[in-house]
Amino acid sequence: MSNIIKLKKGLNIKLLGEAEKTVVDINSDFFALKPTDFIGVFPKLMVKEGDEVKAGTVVFYDKYRQDILFSSPVSGTITEIKRGPKRLLEEIRIKANGKSEYESFQVSDPKNLSKEEITELLRKSGIWPCLRQRPYSVIANPGDDPKAIFISAFDTSPHGLDYDFIVHGKGELFQKGLDALKKLTSGKVHLNVNPQETTSRVFHKSKDVQINQFTGPHPSGNVGIQIHHVDPINKGDIVWYLNPQDVLIIGKFFTEGKYDASCMISMSGSEVLKPRYYKTIKGTSVKPILDKNVKDGEHRYISGNVLTGKKIQQEGYLGYYDYQLSVIPEGNYFEFLGWALPGLGKFSVSRSFTSWMCTSKKYSIDTNLHGGERAFVLSGEYEKVLPMDIFPVHLLKAILAEDIDLMENLGIYEVDEEDFALCEFVCTSKVNSQDIIRKGLDLMRKEMS
């Protein structure tokens, strides 16, 4: 069964430095787990500096949901437990020993296992955190029965990953992962593809899932937008979602009985010399990847894409949910009368700059804010890039006013930060919409618990 959902609203930001489809093996010695990647998690450590761990050894768990465990992606030694202000646990750094030792788990076909058995295995191996839930985008609750599980097999964000390329030749693992997921919900597993972009047979031949087709610009590849159009979240509903690479990890886990966190990541951006894909392991240090592959100058290194990623240092680590490293120029310069110039090389959705004449041009966009923060003035801007039946500005204002009922009525359960990333990008008033949405979701979660 296949539905085509055509979305018109949105925006594809044309950036320079898209990753070439070539893969390089990268041997990184250092890896890290960053508890700050997991929203609402209060980490309780199970290891200390100097401990030896295997891939799949539990490193910490959540104080408030003790059944959620987090494990090491590699085998090696815990070298440093880095804390930030107020002793906030920032990074657990692991030096790989290069032996690839794994904690071993039961090998079995998920088709023959019950929901409880699958949950237990994924939980104990520390793979579970890759499953997240909407609303709130927090790690799924193992005891819940989600009404559906969503997987978006295409990434429309700037320099988004090509999942066709990533899953190529891994059809069996992918199907096995889907089989396991199928058991976790009493509803459907939705696999969302783009009829033009998605060509891989791995996706099209997937069994026991509902394949939905989406066309349109970013954010049509966002799972939140897809849920909104296929099976919208009402109050009390729970939907789980995960990345296709995590489906592969789950597939491998049930095939080989080990937590193999190998994955492909991309490095892209206008400041990268050779933008391409790398084969590595989750949470890798970005240092060896950046080595001799970025241009000179001051850059911003982002774990994730340029719209939703997190800023990291040059010696930092990729986030748990990030399979992308973006490098763009910092924009900390003054521009003389910049607002008045014709602006031929400036990217804008509005046609107030002369750059509207070059439709196919790709841009190197830096981190300059291009103006000061203002109150909401223009209307209708956000609506053009948010393909949802939601009034974005009204919702943001409800959040700012902390009006719980109104937030609920205006659809807070259906949105996530990443869905508002484009709103934030186009905003003339430079409002930090993603931050506001996160605050709204956190407030809602607190109220509901």
Add this chain to the structure above:
Amino acid sequence: MKALRKILDNIKPHVEKGGKFSKFRSTFDAFETFLFVPDHVTAKGCHIRDSNDMKRTMSVVVLAVVPAMLFGMWNVGYQHFLSIGQEAGLWENFFYGFLKILPIIIVSYVAGLGVEFIFAQIRGHEVNEGFLVSGILIPLIVPPDIPLWMVAVATIFAVIIGKEVFGGTGMNILNPALLTRAFLFFSYPTDMSGDKVWIADKADAFSGATPLGDALIGDLDKLPSVSDMFFGFIPGSVGETSTLAILIGAAILLFTGVGSFRIMISVFAGGWLTGLLMNVLAVNSYMEMDAYYHLLLGGFAFGAVFMATDPVTAAQTKRGKIIYGFLIGVVTILIRVFNPGYPEGMMLAILLLNIFSPLIDHYVVQGNIRRRLKRIKVKA
């Protein structure tokens, strides 16, 4: 440029918090950001942002107003020399009008921006760009002979009571430029209405009635030709006469995506359809006037393009914009035709709908909420 940057960098420490002149931080900031787009980088959320900002948006609107302003200047001169029966060339007309209008523009900007700066200073905010547009609109919606002190008083009133008390640009309920005009209109009616004020230094013998005034008393045969009304060779407020110049501005606003086409089109549609309805129900000669005349006369086009589209005071939802615009058109014609007191209804119609736009939006948003609730019920 570098020298200028150096000067600014030298002053900066003094106006920053703890500096000697920290009281003038907002003022300095306004000038600095005017000269240089600041070096601020993204700290939260998106790492990249659109190049568009409030300054750019507002300057696009100012640019869109320019054709109407230039034509208005010329027309002020043209009407003056016509009334005294003197022949004058293009430049003579223009310079006469230029010298009449420039002081009004300066007064409007100085008064309005002065208030903006003071309030930004008190609040410790950055100075908002909103008044850049209001400041150029105000001179275009007043008669050319308006005493300057009235402009100053009215502008200060409108900016304080219309905008700053609500929290500044983005929070206001009424369009500040129109509020200025409304203040003038009700406080100094002799300088704002009647047959005497619309031509600068008019010869007494010459009839200075606007076509709208003629129409109101039923003198339809005195109306100028359609082309005169379209191109704007008629007496009236400075910027409102030329529908053509205004349409050029509309094209700029629509092309850049700054103005809402929904509002513009629905205002015209509302006005025209109500005009047609008047034709059907006609009991006097004004009601029999061709419906499209209404769109060419008075401030209709100017209001539809530059006033009704103010994003802050207009309705903000798509459907709301259409209702809002349509009602402006309707109410304008109703006031024009049925109110013997004032010939023009555009200003009052827009101000009235400014007040109603949150209500219109409220019902549109309620519709969205009901759809969401219905979804649950269907499922249950």
